[in-house]
Amino acid sequence: MIASKAYAAYNKSTPLAPFEFFRRNVKEHDVHVEILFCGVCHSDLHQARDEWGGSIYPMVPGHEIVGKVVEVGNKVTKFKAGDTVGVGVMVDSCRECKNCKRDLENYCVEGMTGTYNTIERDGKTIAQGGYSNHIVVDEHYVLKVSDKLNLEAVAPLLCAGITTYSPLRYANVGKGTKVGVIGLGGLGHMAVKFAVAFGAEVTVISTTPSKEQDAKKLGAHKFLVSSNKDRMRDYEGYFNVLLDAVSANHDFTPYLNLLDLDGRLLVVGLPQEEPKVSPFSLITNRRSVTGSMIGGIKETQDMLDFCAEHNIVAEVELIPIQQINEAYERMLKGDVKYRFVIDIASLNQ
DSSP states (O other): OEEEEEEEBSSSSSOOEEEEEEEOOOOTTEEEEEEEEEEOOHHHHHHHTTSSSOOOSSBOOOOOEEEEEEEEOTTOOSOOTTOEEEEOSEEEOOSOSTTGGGTOGGGOTTOOEESSSEEOTTSSOEEOOSSBSEEEEEGGGOEEOOTTSOHHHHGGGGTHHHHHHHHHHHTTOOTTOEEEEEOOSHHHHHHHHHHHHTTOEEEEEESOGGGHHHHHHTTOSEEEETTOHHHHHHTTTOEEEEEEOOOSOOBSHHHHTTEEEEEEEEEOOOOSSOOBOOHHHHHGGGOEEEEOOOOOHHHHHHHHHHHHHHTOOOOEEEEEGGGHHHHHHHHHTTOSSSEEEEEGGGGGO
16 A cells, blocks of 8 residues: 545535545556646635535545656556656546446546545545655556647646536637637636637636736736626627636526527536526527536547647646645635645655
8 A cells, every 4th residue: 555645625614734644556457647737616615615516525626737657567558757747627437328438437427436525436445646756557547748838827727627628629620710718717727728719809808997908918908897787798709618716606507698599508607596587688699507517538638639739728826735724824814816726745744
């Protein structure tokens, strides 16, 4: 067994604290990764505090992992010691269902095995995530990471990156597409970068006027304040695609009204309450609402390769792991531009 250090949630109401546990020994298809950096996702907070229900404790959060390969099993063919790799939101799936066979393991019929807060497919081991110094994962769910990029800023690509890349690709966003990104946070800022790189005209739609300058720095062409009803009316029927990255409770209807004929509202944010949707806003212009959940392993690798080619990484604030509870509170206030990343070397302090 591999002794590992981490920070964990011991229950839903106390701060994360140091935790020691054991990773499994390396099996024939496994890759043992020494973790260097781990991004902090809003879903980490939701699950640590059991806001979605069903949380399993003790819980080591973290599914935006970048590190170096330490050891590989004797049947591993894709990786070797010293390689720079990533691990994202899932570490296993059934591999046999129709979706897994289409490289859509994220939609595994049996349910994918999450990187943490789930029981692994042996039926007894609790999966633990990346707020730790080691992880052992089957090679199929490990991703190649280019050393050309800033590794601490690569980490959020493993969730925030693929969560926005996948629906934009699915919607065939490209040159001539008018895209609106709703919410300029951890997800939204990546959506802006990708949509711009795909050649689209990009507008950031935000409740916060002061974010206009940041939106333009990220490459957005326009900025729309959603509380300005006159300006919102000016943009009715304008967009081909809207990507909704807002996790706060909100009404979809004002945004649906911004869509042109056959426009799509791509939903990647996860509000706690069910959103409101006016049927009239849907039938007008034959609009649709499409959900999307991360991406399969092949598409995630495609995304990482695209990022290496176009020099795309997240905007991050690097923190020692001892500041994780403070980071959670700041994240709730929107006080981060735009993703916290943990320097895992700080576990040894």
